[in-house]
Amino acid sequence: MGPAVELWKETEMGKTRTKYEKLREKIMSWEDKKTKKAKRKLHKTERGVEKTKLKAKQRYSEDNERIESIVSKARANAYERQIKEELKVKQKANLMRTTCLNEDTTN
Template sequence: MDGSNKQMRRQNATKSGPRDYTADYWEKEEKESITERYEKLMDTIEDWETKKKNKANRKLERREAELDKKRAKAVESYHNEIATIEEIAEGAKAHALENRRNEEFKAKEKANMIRSTGELPATCVCL
């Protein structure tokens, strides 16, 4: 009995009647409908993905622009600070050089005084 049941099923599967054509047509239409619906869904998902990526990209570009501005401002501030430091250092060097010249001039005057008098100047420790 089992062998004959299998054989009958094979015959029924190979037979095609009006119901089979209707079922095939329905199945084909349903698959096309499903395919179309999911293609639309995929398009919607891809559109969403593209919009989100573009928005994220614009946000990144804005942040980078802000960082570039901050960096440029920081560099400008650095250069201003360096210029101020150099100006102060230049003034201090000029002042130190002037003091050195004055001290050397005084030392020369004292040396000339010693030469002319032959005596060392007195260092007075007065209390």
């Protein structure tokens, strides 16, 4: 009876080892699959963040160009108005001088 028991024991141990080796492989496969999926998701998210950053930088650049254009036009218009107003003041002063001189000479 001893050798038959030993043979049965070895057979059952072999079956048990095979069963659990397959289970470990299944667990490893599941882990690998889930890890790869999580990594893909991370990379996709990172790419999305990078795209968002690039879009934000592009928008910022475009806004700054638009602002600079508006500012330069506003500065040019303000300078033109200033020059015109100063010219008017000078012309008025000249007119006042000539008027005052005429009044002085008439008196």
